[in-house]
Amino acid sequence: MVLQTINYWLAEHPVIVNFRWSPFLPWGATWWFLISTIAIYVAAATSLHLLLCLLLNRRHRVPLGPVPAMHSLTLALISIVIFIGIICSTVAEIRDTRWLWRRTKTATAFEWLLCFPLGTRASGRVFFWSYIFYLSRYLHLLRTFFTILRRRRLTFFTLFNQSVLLLMSFIWLEFSQSFQVMAILLTTISYSVIYGYRFWTAIGLPGACFPFVVDCQVVVLVCNLICHFGVLLLHLFKGGCNGFGAWALNAVLNSVILFLVLKFYVEVHTRKTEVAELREREGSTRHWRTSLKTEHEKYR
Numbered sequence: 001m002v003l004q005t006i007n008y009w010l011a012e013h014p015v016i017v018n019f020r021w022s023p024f025l026p027w028g029a030t031w032w033f034l035i036s037t038i039a040i041y042v043a044a045a046t047s048l049h050l051l052l053c054l055l056l057n058r059r060h061r062v063p064l065g066p067v068p069a070m071h072s073l074t075l076a077l078i079s080i081v082i083f084i085g086i087i088c089s090t091v092a093e094i095r096d097t098r099w100l101w102r103r104t105k106t107a108t109a110f111e112w113l114l115c116f117p118l119g120t121r122a123s124g125r126v127f128f129w130s131y132i133f134y135l136s137r138y139l140h141l142l143r144t145f146f147t148i149l150r151r152r153r154l155t156f157f158t159l160f161n162q163s164v165l166l167l168m169s170f171i172w173l174e175f176s177q178s179f180q181v182m183a184i185l186l187t188t189i190s191y192s193v194i195y196g197y198r199f200w201t202a203i204g205l206p207g208a209c210f211p212f213v214v215d216c217q218v219v220v221l222v223c224n225l226i227c228h229f230g231v232l233l234l235h236l237f238k239g240g241c242n243g244f245g246a247w248a249l250n251a252v253l254n255s256v257i258l259f260l261v262l263k264f265y266v267e268v269h270t271r272k273t274e275v276a277e278l279r280e281r282e283g284s285t286r287h288w289r290t291s292l293k294t295e296h297e298k299y300r
Contacts, residue, residue, distance in 0.1 A: 006084070006088070007088050007092075010081075010084060010085040010088045010089070011085070011088035011089045011091070011092045011125055012092065015128075016125050016128045016129075017124065017125060019123060019124060019128035020121075020122070020123040020127075021122035021123065021127055021131065021173045021174070025131070027135065028138070028170075029173075031174075034166070034167065034170050037138070038166060038167070041141050041144075041159075041162070044145075045145065045148060045158075045159060046154070046159075048149075049148050049152075052148065052149070052152060053152070056152075058152055060152075061149070061150050061151070061152070062149040064149060066202075067146070068146045068150070068198075068202055069198075069199055069202035069203055071143065072195045072198040072199040072202055073195070073199045074139070075136070075140065075191060075195040076191070076192050076195035076196040076199060078136050078139070079136070079188040079191035079192040079195065080188070080192045082129055082133050082184065082188045083184075083188040085129045085132070086126065086129040086130075086133075086181065086184055086185060086188070087185070088125075089124075089126050089128070089129055090125075092125055093124060093125050093126050094109050094112060113182050114178060114182060114227060114230050114234055114241075115178045115179070115231055115235065115241035116176060116177075116178045116241060118239070118241070118242050120176045120242040120243075121176055122173050122174075127173060129184065130169070130172055130173055130180055130184060131173060133184050133187075133188065134169040134170055134172070134173060137162075137166045137169050140162060140165070140166075141166070144158055144159070144162060157264065160257075160260070161257055161260070164257060167253075168250050168254075171246045171249065171250065172243075172246070172250075175243035175245070175246035176242050176243050177242070177247050178231055178235075178241040178242050178243055178244070179227060179231045179241075179247055179250070182227050183224060186220050186227075187220065190216050190217070190219070190220045193216060194213050194216050194217075197212055197213065198213070211265070211268055214261065214265050214268065215265075217261050218258075218261055218262065221254065221257060222258070224254050224258075225254065225255070225258060228247075228250075228254065231247055231251075232251075235247075
């Protein structure tokens with residue numbers, strides 16, 4: 001009974017079943033809205049960073065109280081709901097459309113997850129949750145401002161990453177792009193873990209002894225890259241995937257993000273190695289001085 005109720009509200013509700021992507025949706029469904037939001041986001045983040053650099057000491061941090069923790073908890077819960085919702089919707093969509101696959105070269109459900117048949121329109125259950133995922137990307141933008149206020153730090157990667165992810169989630173809907181179901185599944189499960197971890201540490205509980213968030217991001221990006229190769233093979237040998245041009249742009253942008261994340265990952269581990277070696281040298285020097293002093297006192 002409980003599972004049936006959950007399935008109804010996440011996959012069989014008329015609003016979900018009858019969803020259709022169009023510019024007339026009440027929020028964020030036009031190119032003008034998307035481009036304006038990205039421009040305002042970049043300008044606002046840069047202006048805030050410069051303003052704080054001019055007015056406040058670099059060591060001064062603006063207290064935000066429980067706001068970052070509640071933001072992390074909210075995004076973790078939203079990600080879990082989207083993950084469960086798109087799983088239920090994917091199962092229902094495969095059940096209802098499997099008979100149409102005879103007209104295409106789609107043979108299995110996994111192939112459908114990676115490669116939508118040509119002519120697929122952005123309507124129905126799966127695209128409803130893709131739209132919800134797209135809307136949730138706007139909440140992710142707030143974390144940039146939290147980082148600026150608390151740590152006085154703004155990097156090109158942060159602005160680029162957030163802007164690209166928002167753009168890609170819009171393109172998924174605009175061009176009914178293949179691969180988006182797998183991308184949303186991988187991304188939402190990682191976000192639920194990452195933001196759950198951030199909430200955990202924000203309320204004062206101990207964190208991991210390794211870069212947990214970066215490691216999760218690397219795993220997801222590598223999985224995305226592997227799936228991109230699957231989409232390419234299906235497009236070449238199964239008669240084509242819907243939204244292939246948008247997918248190609250998505251693959252290039254994902255590769256750039258993976259490169260930047262790996263670069264940061266290597267820099268973090270290099271820095272940790274250098275700090276560990278420096279501490280080891282300091283410890284050896286201190287031990288040598290203590291031994292020398294002991295020997296000197298012995299012969300006094």
